[in-house]
Amino acid sequence: MSKPKLYVMCGLSGSGKSTIAKQIVNDNPDTVVISTDMIREQLTGEVGDQSQNDEVFELFHTLIRKRLENKYNVIADATNITMKSRRAILNKVNGLDIEKICYIMPKPFEWCQQDNKNRPHPVPDEVLEKQIRRFEIPFIEEGWSKIIIHDEFKNHVRNLVNEIAYMGDFDQKNPHHTMDLYKHCLNTKKLMKEKGYENPWLGGAMMHDLGKLSTQTFDDLGIAHYFDHHAYGSYFVLSRIPQNLEVLDVCFLINYHMLPFSWESEKTKQRWRKRFGEYKYKILMDFHECDIQR
Numbered sequence: 001m002s003k004p005k006l007y008v009m010c011g012l013s014g015s016g017k018s019t020i021a022k023q024i025v026n027d028n029p030d031t032v033v034i035s036t037d038m039i040r041e042q043l044t045g046e047v048g049d050q051s052q053n054d055e056v057f058e059l060f061h062t063l064i065r066k067r068l069e070n071k072y073n074v075i076a077d078a079t080n081i082t083m084k085s086r087r088a089i090l091n092k093v094n095g096l097d098i099e100k101i102c103y104i105m106p107k108p109f110e111w112c113q114q115d116n117k118n119r120p121h122p123v124p125d126e127v128l129e130k131q132i133r134r135f136e137i138p139f140i141e142e143g144w145s146k147i148i149i150h151d152e153f154k155n156h157v158r159n160l161v162n163e164i165a166y167m168g169d170f171d172q173k174n175p176h177h178t179m180d181l182y183k184h185c186l187n188t189k190k191l192m193k194e195k196g197y198e199n200p201w202l203g204g205a206m207m208h209d210l211g212k213l214s215t216q217t218f219d220d221l222g223i224a225h226y227f228d229h230h231a232y233g234s235y236f237v238l239s240r241i242p243q244n245l246e247v248l249d250v251c252f253l254i255n256y257h258m259l260p261f262s263w264e265s266e267k268t269k270q271r272w273r274k275r276f277g278e279y280k281y282k283i284l285m286d287f288h289e290c291d292i293q294r
């Protein structure tokens with residue numbers, strides 16, 4: 001008898017998670033969907049009512065475990081776009097003999113914006129914007145048996161190539177950077193190659209600051225800042241290159257390259273070392289050495 005399967009959907013609002021969840025149910029007997037939207041509507045009467053979020057997610061996690069204990073396959077239908085949200089689910093099912101699958105929906109952001117407007121219960125535009133700025137790419141070391149990237153969406157490689165071209169002569173307007181954006185990324189890639197790295201890590205190095213093109217703001221002194229560019233860039237790349245598993249490594253470097261700048265204590269470093277695993281931690285630290293050569 002096969003193990004029960006836990007599918008944890010991961011995607012922005014409007015990315016089609018619920019549609020795919022229904023398809024999985026149709027193709028797999030003894031499979032149930034547990035949705036935060038449905039729970040929220042049951043508890044508050046409104047899908048968009050956020051007033052009882054703690055209760056919603058407590059019940060969400062409890063139901064997931066109970067259904068798995070009863071040998072059902074379970075689809076956890078929520079955005080699950082952060083490490084914290086996914087870890088909460090994995091911690092709740094700890095100890096169960098199950099297959100844990102993360103199912104990523106990489107629909108381009110502008111498509112999500114459009115399709116969100118056509119949903120029965122659309123989220124406000126600013127909520128969708130916050131989601132892409134909080135996005136954290138899943139990685140196998142989180143505790144997954146496997147990760148699936150939905151491949152229905154058309155690839156936008158040309159669009160991505162255009163974005164990379166736009167990095168040329170992009171003045172970062174920040175005293176911490178002496179090079180334009182393209183030269184900085186190219187230099188980081190060169191230094192990573194000198195350390196012996198190949199693709200996909202070199203691809204991640206070349207695109208690690210791509211999100212700056214979409215997130216530039218200025219303070220009162222005219223200095224540019226790029227809040228959440230790592231998350232924005234990671235999602236942009238995820239939705240625009242061919243959907244094979246190497247894209248996870250490319251996006252890992254993009255998504256998490258800013259973290260070492262905030263690691264002030266050895267305790268913090270060791271916590272992330274445990275979370276990422278020795279292999280990815282070393283890559284991230286090697287990349288950090290290259291990234292600070294500006």
